[in-house]
Amino acid sequence: MIRRSQPVAKQYQSTMDVPLKMRHCFVMDSLTDGRQDKRQLLSVVIDDDESVRESLPDLLREFGFAARAFSSAHEFLSSGCVDQTSCLILDVAMPGMSGPELQQELKRFGRKIPIIFITGRNDESIRTEVLKQGAGGFLVKPFSDTALLTALHAALGLD
Amino acid sequence: MIETKNDSTLEAPIPTVSLESILCTEELQKRPSRPPDYERENRALVALMTVLADSPDAVFQTLADTILDVTHSDSAGLSLLTQDGKRFYWPAISGLWKPYVGGGTPRDFGPCGDVLNRNCSLLFRHLERRYTYFPPPINECLLVPFYVEGKAVGTIWALAHDERRKFDAEDNRLMGSLGKFASSAYQALRHITDLKFQVAEREKAEAEVRKLASGLEAKIRRLVEANVVGIVMFNLGGEITEANEAFLQTVQYTREDIASGRVRWTDLTPSEWRDRDHRAIAELKTSGILQPFEKEYFRKDGTRVPILLGGALFEGSANEGVAFILDLSEQKRAERALRRSEAFLAEGQRLGQIGSYSWCVATDEITWSEQLYRIYELEVGVPVTLDLIRTRVHPEDLTLYERMVEQTRKGGSDFASDFEWQYRLVMPNHSIKFLHAAAHATPDRDGQLEYIAVIQDVTARRLSEEARDMAISELTQVARMMSLGTLAASIAHEINQPLAGIVTNAGTCQRMLAAAPPNIEGALETSRRTIRDANRASEVITRLRALFNKKETATESVDLNETAREVIALSLSGLQRIQVVVRVELADHLPPVIGDRIQLQQVILNLLRNAADAMSGIDDRARVLLVRTERNEENQVRLSVKDSGVGFTPQAADKIFEGFYTTKSDGMGIGLSVSRSIIEAHHGRLWATPNDGPGSTFTFAIPCTPKAVANS
Numbered sequence: 001m002i003r004r005s006q007p008v009a010k011q012y013q014s015t016m017d018v019p020l021k022m023r024h025c026f027v028m029d030s031l032t033d034g035r036q037d038k039r040q041l042l043s044v045v046i047d048d049d050e051s052v053r054e055s056l057p058d059l060l061r062e063f064g065f066a067a068r069a070f071s072s073a074h075e076f077l078s079s080g081c082v083d084q085t086s087c088l089i090l091d092v093a094m095p096g097m098s099g100p101e102l103q104q105e106l107k108r109f110g111r112k113i114p115i116i117f118i119t120g121r122n123d124e125s126i127r128t129e130v131l132k133q134g135a136g137g138f139l140v141k142p143f144s145d146t147a148l149l150t151a152l153h154a155a156l157g158l159d
Numbered sequence: 160m161i162e163t164k165n166d167s168t169l170e171a172p173i174p175t176v177s178l179e180s181i182l183c184t185e186e187l188q189k190r191p192s193r194p195p196d197y198e199r200e201n202r203a204l205v206a207l208m209t210v211l212a213d214s215p216d217a218v219f220q221t222l223a224d225t226i227l228d229v230t231h232s233d234s235a236g237l238s239l240l241t242q243d244g245k246r247f248y249w250p251a252i253s254g255l256w257k258p259y260v261g262g263g264t265p266r267d268f269g270p271c272g273d274v275l276n277r278n279c280s281l282l283f284r285h286l287e288r289r290y291t292y293f294p295p296p297i298n299e300c301l302l303v304p305f306y307v308e309g310k311a312v313g314t315i316w317a318l319a320h321d322e323r324r325k326f327d328a329e330d331n332r333l334m335g336s337l338g339k340f341a342s343s344a345y346q347a348l349r350h351i352t353d354l355k356f357q358v359a360e361r362e363k364a365e366a367e368v369r370k371l372a373s374g375l376e377a378k379i380r381r382l383v384e385a386n387v388v389g390i391v392m393f394n395l396g397g398e399i400t401e402a403n404e405a406f407l408q409t410v411q412y413t414r415e416d417i418a419s420g421r422v423r424w425t426d427l428t429p430s431e432w433r434d435r436d437h438r439a440i441a442e443l444k445t446s447g448i449l450q451p452f453e454k455e456y457f458r459k460d461g462t463r464v465p466i467l468l469g470g471a472l473f474e475g476s477a478n479e480g481v482a483f484i485l486d487l488s489e490q491k492r493a494e495r496a497l498r499r500s501e502a503f504l505a506e507g508q509r510l511g512q513i514g515s516y517s518w519c520v521a522t523d524e525i526t527w528s529e530q531l532y533r534i535y536e537l538e539v540g541v542p543v544t545l546d547l548i549r550t551r552v553h554p555e556d557l558t559l560y561e562r563m564v565e566q567t568r569k570g571g572s573d574f575a576s577d578f579e580w581q582y583r584l585v586m587p588n589h590s591i592k593f594l595h596a597a598a599h600a601t602p603d604r605d606g607q608l609e610y611i612a613v614i615q616d617v618t619a620r621r622l623s624e625e626a627r628d629m630a631i632s633e634l635t636q637v638a639r640m641m642s643l644g645t646l647a648a649s650i651a652h653e654i655n656q657p658l659a660g661i662v663t664n665a666g667t668c669q670r671m672l673a674a675a676p677p678n679i680e681g682a683l684e685t686s687r688r689t690i691r692d693a694n695r696a697s698e699v700i701t702r703l704r705a706l707f708n709k710k711e712t713a714t715e716s717v718d719l720n721e722t723a724r725e726v727i728a729l730s731l732s733g734l735q736r737i738q739v740v741v742r743v744e745l746a747d748h749l750p751p752v753i754g755d756r757i758q759l760q761q762v763i764l765n766l767l768r769n770a771a772d773a774m775s776g777i778d779d780r781a782r783v784l785l786v787r788t789e790r791n792e793e794n795q796v797r798l799s800v801k802d803s804g805v806g807f808t809p810q811a812a813d814k815i816f817e818g819f820y821t822t823k824s825d826g827m828g829i830g831l832s833v834s835r836s837i838i839e840a841h842h843g844r845l846w847a848t849p850n851d852g853p854g855s856t857f858t859f860a861i862p863c864t865p866k867a868v869a870n871s
Contacts, residue, residue, distance in 0.1 A: 049656060049659075051656065051657065051659070051660035051688070051692060052659065052660070052663075054660070054688065055659075055660050055663040055664045055667065055685070055688060056663060058664075058667045058671075058681065058684075058685060059663055059666060059667040059670070062667055062670040062671060062674070120651070120655040120656065120659070141655050141656075141658070141659035142655060142658045142659040142661070142662040142663070143659070143662070144662060144666060145662075145663065145666030145667065145669075145670070146666075
């Protein structure tokens with residue numbers, strides 16, 4: 001079935017819009033500055049696609065994040081940097097544990113890491129589900145760098 | 160020879176001696192006469208009577224002897240006139256001339272003739288002088304006539320060969336008596352002969368009758384004993400006097416039952432047939448004949464047997480006769496079976512919605528089964544004519560109908576002897592029925608051409624087929640769309656991967672260059688990745704294009720006629736639903752081509768669809784689609800699809816083959832451009848021409864013999 005794509009992530013216009021529970025976990029920074037020193041914020045990319053793992057961390061670093069990339073959920077979980085992870089850029093379809101499955105797994109362990117899902121397939125049902133489960137964003141490849149930055153700031157409450 | 164053979168020898172050129180000169184009858188009176196010897200005369204007559212009574216055959220001879228004796232002559236005898244009156248013959252002679260018995264004299268030239276002419280006794284002297292056929296010596300000859308019923312039938316005569324004897328009056332008198340006797344003897348003999356003849360005739364007749372009777376008897380006996388039919392002899396009192404085995408078997412009685420007289424034919428008949436029996440008996444009594452009629456008898460065990468009964472009274476009897484009894488059980492069984500099978504047939508026809516008809520082509524005599532009347536919704540039994548049928552045939556199928564009639568009348572070779580055809584009817588309520596007819600040509604009893612056909616109402620099947628076809632085509636469309644969606648998704652996915660990389664890296668590059676100071680190294684790296692991903696995307700597209708163009712052609716020998724027929728069969732219901740008449744002219748002995756059968760089917764299907772689409776808006780003329788195959792001079796096989804649709808302008812002729820040129824909204828199936836590619840891959844050519852009339856013709860030609868693979 002071909003489905004029309006719908007607006008991606010809810011755009012938070014101001015910090016007042018960010019849900020209260022998310023505010024106290026993060027360091028507030030100015031969005032307009034663009035490049036902030038967020039070196040203590042670790043963004044993790046999990047995608048089985050090598051070109052993604054290759055390109056996204058550079059972009060994230062340009063955003064001011066620290067960035068790491070893993071090829072699978074299992075690799076991430078056994079990496080030991082789960083606790084340091086400030087946010088997750090997560091592919092939906094992966095061999096082994098899929099993106100949504102990892103989302104469930106982290107929830108089970110009480111890990112409230114904001115997740116931005118990225119995917120090549122615009123599947124409405126998956127989008128609805130992962131957002132319901134608390135994802136911070138759902139981006140369809142190819143997405144622009146600005147879109148990613150906006151989603152990240154929104155998810156982290158960096159407005 | 161005394162006996163003359165024919166009359167010609169009597170025309171003697173020799174001057175004959177006159178009759179007068181040899182007659183001396185008067186001498187009889189002149190001469191002295193012996194005294195009458197009555198006693199002798201009586202004895203002689205008695206003796207003659209005795210002979211006549213005892214042995215009539217000898218009477219003439221005895222008479223001759225007697226004449227000889229009483230006249231003391233040398234020879235004596237009788238002369239009898241033959242039936243034809245032309246001769247006298249001597250049945251008996253006595254004396255010297257005895258050896259001449261059986262001979263005779265001619266009627267018109269001889270002594271006996273003279274006697275009869277003169278009607279009196281005559282005495283001749285030396286008659287051999289006139290009648291030279293007599294051997295001498297004859298001195299005197301006395302002839303006396305005798306009469307039967309007033310007519311002279313002959314003479315008796317006595318001869319003296321020399322002078323010693325001279326006949327006198329007494330001789331004359333005696334001869335006269337003897338002549339009378341001769342007359343009675345003659346009559347008696349004749350009577351006896353007649354009697355004998357009659358007896359012989361009667362005996363012959365009786366023998367014939369006996370022969371006949373014995374033949375007839377034998378035949379009857381044979382008939383009775385053949386036991387093909389029961390035969391009895393009966394009397395009107397109720398008894399059965401004789402019966403043959405066949406009868407016994409029919410009624411299951413034994414011979415003893417019949418012989419004992421226990422079995423009366425009145426008892427054999429069930430009560431409901433009594434009236435009929437009374438009428439039969441009355442008929443027998445009045446006319447002596449009983450015309451055969453059907454009835455039933457009771458067998459010995461009480462079961463009933465159907466019979467045919469007929470008979471007759473014997474000639475001359477008012478009471479007794481013979482009857483035949485034919486056992487109809489088998490026939491009744493056969494009749495029942497026939498009625499059952501007819502009922503089954505009628506029921507079967509009804510259940511299967513099949514009607515049948517027979518059509519004698521020469522007389523246009525058409526007979527319909529009941530079911531066929533029902534199919535046509537006409538009153539059962541109405542006389543069927545071609546005009547009546549025409550009132551029901553769908554207007555669009557009328558030409559087809561007329562053509563069918565014409566061809567069958569010609570006994571045409573086009574239809575061969577058996578044919579099938581499909582056509583539609585329009586009912587009074589405007590509903591449409593689809594009929595499928597199969598006809599078989601057969602010469603009837605008189606050798607005339609007759610068609611026996613069955614017609615099946617296939618409306619329900621057709622409608623459900625159409626519904627099914629529509630469902631299938633919709634499903635196919637859906638499936639295609641689904642597979643297209645999947646295909647699209649997978650294509651999108653294939654391309655998205657490098658695209659995402661391009662976008663990300665390009666964005667990163669921009670930021671790196673905008674930083675203070677610009678991150679040149681980073682920019683270079685991200686640019687490199689961008690170009691690499693772009694190339695990757697390009698490769699994907701190339702791969703995809705190759706995938707679409709990939710020809711997994713299975714090359715085989717393809718019969719275009721068969722292929723065309725398959726495609727037409729698949730499309731037929733759809734085409735007929737939109738009132739497209741499909742005509743097919745496939746060349747005989749079309750050589751096969753080498754190629755991909757499925758691809759060629761796709762091309763033909765494409766052409767059919769296009770033709771149907773071209774005609775979809777046409778209402779003012781018939782929608783006719785003609786598929787033709789032929790072999791042309793360049794050793795190619797040609798297939799053309801001709802329609803009567805909107806046609807195209809010469810300017811559009813090439814455009815329609817271009818890739819995305821389409822007037823169709825659904826875009827299903829392969830298009831003309833792909834068709835052309837397929838045909839060109841088969842080393843052929845596909846082109847379109849406008850018709851002389853409305854519509855266009857699309858033709859492709861493919862070589863019969865395969866070109867070398869190296870050429871492609």
